[in-house]
Amino acid sequence: DAGVIQSPRHEVTEMGQEVTLRCKPISGHDYLFWYRQTMMRGLELLIYFNNNVPIDDSGMPEDRFSAKMPNASFSTLKIQPSEPRDSAVYFCASSLVGQGSSGNTIYFGEGSWLTVV
Amino acid sequence: AQSVAQPEDQVNVAEGNPLTVKCTYSVSGNPYLFWYVQYPNRGLQFLLKYITGDNLVKGSYGFEAEFNKSQTSFHLKKPSALVSDSALYFCAVRDFAYSGAGSYQLTFGKGTKLSVIP
Numbered sequence: 023d024a025g026v027i028q029s030p031r032h033e034v035t036e037m038g039q040e041v042t043l044r045c046k047p048i049s050g051h052d053y054l055f056w057y058r059q060t061m062m063r064g065l066e067l068l069i070y071f072n073n074n075v076p077i078d079d080s081g082m083p084e085d086r087f088s089a090k091m092p093n094a095s096f097s098t099l100k101i102q103p104s105e106p107r108d109s110a111v112y113f114c115a116s117s118l119v120g121q122g123s124s125g126n127t128i129y130f131g132e133g134s135w136l137t138v139v
Numbered sequence: 140a141q142s143v144a145q146p147e148d149q150v151n152v153a154e155g156n157p158l159t160v161k162c163t164y165s166v167s168g169n170p171y172l173f174w175y176v177q178y179p180n181r182g183l184q185f186l187l188k189y190i191t192g193d194n195l196v197k198g199s200y201g202f203e204a205e206f207n208k209s210q211t212s213f214h215l216k217k218p219s220a221l222v223s224d225s226a227l228y229f230c231a232v233r234d235f236a237y238s239g240a241g242s243y244q245l246t247f248g249k250g251t252k253l254s255v256i257p
Binding site: 064113127 | 175184233245
């Protein structure tokens with residue numbers, strides 16, 4: 023199994039630029055999550071989808087952030103315009119809710135390390 | 140509401156000694172409990188989980204955790220620590236009561252940094 027795949031792994035961008043982070047969940051999973059991790063705030067849930075439908079976006083910090091999931095195998099998290107305080111590691115994760123040994127377990131990607139200067 | 144607490148920001152243990160990383164939780168219904176490990180510059184890796192059944196759960200890399208309903212705890216343990224176990228450990232809880240259609244409320248603790256000293 024390829025696991026959750028994120029791109030880019032590292033990005034350095036200038037303040038004001040648009041940033042797009044990409045995610046391919048594990049095939050067959052019905053939930054997709056976007057998390058942000060910083061030293062100050064720890065791990066924060068930004069938004070999650072069930073069967074490509076956004077369920078809860080209450081963690082999205084402000085209107086500069088948006089997320090889409092056009093199909094079951096792809097999601098994007100966009101920041102426009104980016105600000106230095108957006109510098110963080112952004113994780114995508116996926117899960118299959120149900121029975122079985124892997125049911126209900128969230129699997130994380132390796133993260134996208136964003137630096138806004 | 141559900142919550143999870145990891146009371147120790149850091150745990151230091153000598154190599155070869157047993158280790159414990161503490162986690163307590165609060166839920167309205169029955170909990171699903173998870174432990175994850177994060178190595179430097181990596182994503183979170185699943186270690187083990189408790190859904191139902193035996194209170195002692197065994198996971199990856201020789202780790203185990205014991206579900207204690209009366210104490211609302213799910214401490215992570217390993218009989219003999221390795222230097223390579225040094226990492227950040229996260230406990231997480233999901234309240235089974237909030238498992239309605241579409242909902243998925245999983246709450247993570249703040250993490251405990253484990254340092255195993257050679």
